[in-house]
Amino acid sequence: xxxxxxxxxxxxxxxxxxxxxxxxxxxxxxxxxxxxxxxxxxxxxxxxxxxxxxxxxxxxxxxxxxxxxxxxxxxxxxxxxxxxxxxxxxxxxxxxxxxxxxxxxxxxxxxxxxxxxxxxxxxxxxxxxxxxxxxxxxxxxxxxxxxxxxxxxxxxxxxxxxxxxxxxxxxxxxxxxxxxxxxxxxxxxxxxxxxxxxxxxxxxxxxxxxxxxxxxxxxxxxxxxxxxxxxxxxxxxxxxxxxxxxxxxxxxxxxxxxxxxxxxxxxxxxxxxxxxxxxxxxxxxxxxxxxxxxxxxxxxxxxxxxxxxxxxxxxxxxxxxxxxxxxxxxxxxxxxxxxxxxxxxxxxxx
Numbered sequence: 001x002x003x004x005x006x007x008x009x010x011x012x013x014x015x016x017x018x019x020x021x022x023x024x025x026x027x028x029x030x031x032x033x034x035x036x037x038x039x040x041x042x043x044x045x046x047x048x049x050x051x052x053x054x055x056x057x058x059x060x061x062x063x064x065x066x067x068x069x070x071x072x073x074x075x076x077x078x079x080x081x082x083x084x085x086x087x088x089x090x091x092x093x094x095x096x097x098x099x100x101x102x103x104x105x106x107x108x109x110x111x112x113x114x115x116x117x118x119x120x121x122x123x124x125x126x127x128x129x130x131x132x133x134x135x136x137x138x139x140x141x142x143x144x145x146x147x148x149x150x151x152x153x154x155x156x157x158x159x160x161x162x163x164x165x166x167x168x169x170x171x172x173x174x175x176x177x178x179x180x181x182x183x184x185x186x187x188x189x190x191x192x193x194x195x196x197x198x199x200x201x202x203x204x205x206x207x208x209x210x211x212x213x214x215x216x217x218x219x220x221x222x223x224x225x226x227x228x229x230x231x232x233x234x235x236x237x238x239x240x241x242x243x244x245x246x247x248x249x250x251x252x253x254x255x256x257x258x259x260x261x262x263x264x265x266x267x268x269x270x271x272x273x274x275x276x277x278x279x280x281x282x283x284x285x286x287x288x289x290x291x292x293x294x295x296x297x298x299x300x301x302x303x304x305x306x307x308x309x310x311x312x313x314x315x316x317x318x319x320x321x322x323x324x325x326x327x328x329x330x331x332x333x334x335x336x337x338x339x340x341x342x343x344x345x346x347x348x349x350x
Contacts, residue, residue, distance in 0.1 A: 003122065003196045003242075009042045009053040010119030013108050017116065022047045023108040024068035026055065026081070029179050029190060033099020034085075040177050044108065047072050056085055056101060057093035064103065071105055078131065078138050079105040104131070104190065110138035112150035118142065122196040122240030126168035130154035133187015143168040153189070164189055175328030197221055198268065198323055199239035203232060203258040204248025208273075211316035212246060219320060229254045236265040243267040244323045246303065250274060256285040263295045269326050271303035271319065305332045 009025075016023045023046040043053035043061055045068035054061050060083050067081045086098040108116075111127060118125035126143040130136045135154035143149045143160075147169050153160040167182050171193045180191045200216045202209050202225035213223040224235050227249060236243055245262035247270075249255045255272065259282065262270045272282065279301045286296060304318035305325065325332040 005053060006042055006194065006196070007120055007122055007240075009044050010116045012052040013044050014113065014116040014120055016044075016046050017108060017113055022072055024071045024079075024105050025108050026064045026068070026103045026105045027179070027192060028055065028101050029104045030102040031099065032101075033097060034095060034101065045069075055103070056083055056095070059083075059085065059089055059093055060101070064105070067105055071107060076107040076110065076138060078129070078136070081105060104129075106140065107138050110156075111140035112142040114144075114150045115140070115142040118144065118241075119194060122199070122242045124172045124193075124195045124241070126172055126194070127192040128153055128160055128164055128168055128182075129190045129192070131181075131188055131190045136187065141165075143172070145169060145172045160189075164191075167191065168193070173329035175324070195327070196240070196242040198242050198244040198327060199224075200244045200246060200323070201225075201232075201235045201239050201262075201267075202246045202248060203227065203229075203254065204246075204273070206248065207312045208248055208315060211312035212319060215313070215316040215320040219324070227254070229257055232258050232261050233265075236261060236267065239267065241266060241268060244269040245271065246319060247272040250278060252281075252285060256282050256289065259299060260286055260289055260291055263291060263298060269300070269323050270298055271300035271322065273303050274301070276302070300326070 013023060013025060023044050025042060025044045027042050041055045043055045043064050045051045045065050051061060051065055055064055063083050067079055071079045081103045082100055084100045085093050090098045115125055115127055124145050128141040128143060130153050135158055137154040139152040139154055139156045141149050141151040141153045141160045143165055147165060149160060149165055152158045161184060164182060164184060168191055171180060171191060172195060175195055177195050178193045182189045182191050198221050200221055200223040202212055202223060205227040209225045216223045224238060226235060245267045247255050247258050259270060259272060283296055300322060304315060305322045307318040309315055309318055321332060
């Protein structure tokens with residue numbers, strides 16, 4: 001889905017929760033057909049019937065709203081809903097072909113508020129929900145890339161197993177939004193993995209800025225650029241936790257402060273253009289400004305993968321490739337050198 005739609009739906013759920021307004025959220029857990037629709041949408045409906053987000057156009061969202069009312073009127077359990085779209089409804093929903101989407105509805109109050117805060121901030125986060133076996137229920141566990149978690153599993157008092165948390169962390173590090181069924185000795189757990197796409201913030205000017213924006217656009221990433229230090233904090237806030245900061249400027253009054261701001265903001269990727277000598281001088285200025293060695297290690301310098309290109313478009317490709325590799329937890333080596341499956345899918349064994 002559009003990351004902005006996900007962010008807005010999460011922010012609305014966070015706001016409803018703060019007001020004590022009960023709500024239900026729904027997402028697709030299985031698809032049959034719908035060849036051009038990814039199904040990675042999120043919709044929320046509160047007890048007053050207000051809706052945020054969309055699934056399969058107005059037809060799908062209306063079905064979700066009806067089911068949400070039933071969930072809110074009952075004890076607040078998990079609810080499965082199948083939506084079929086065929087015939088004339090295909091065009092009405094803006095689809096290229098029909099199919100069936102299986103949805104899971106869940107009371108928003110049953111999952112930790114940290115989940116909505118993370119999604120609203122465009123931070124990667126996973127939700128574990130026990131869907132089969134003893135203890136299946138609406139209580140969910142929010143898991144973050146560093147392995148920290150909040151909430152119970154199935155029941156608010158039941159913590160998740162270490163294997164399930166590890167599987168969620170592994171999936172988050174893959175860099176892809178997905179839904180996976182994870183089997184463990186007591187049944188099955190649904191893992192919803194949300195990894196927002198990068199928002200590229202470029203600090204600098206020149207031909208390479210446009211080339212980076214063009215490359216990012218091909219990947220479906222948004223880009224904003226500035227050569228003014230006063231605008232950097234605002235752009236980092238726009239990018240949120242998924243910011244990829246690219247510093248092209250060689251101005252000592254701009255480059256080091258911009259890098260320090262990106263590190264302090266927790267940008268997912270921080271990279272800097274320049275020769276090794278230029279990089280060394282920057283590091284000295286950053287150390288003098290109080291940036292720790294551990295933080296300095298997060299800076300990709302010189303920026304980009306070693307692809308051998310020299311033109312602006314080729315350099316932009318190497319930068320985009322490195323951002324993608326970091327997002328997906330890869331080192332950029334050729335696939336021929338990779339052992340095992342090319343496309344990993346997390347599993348759980350215990």
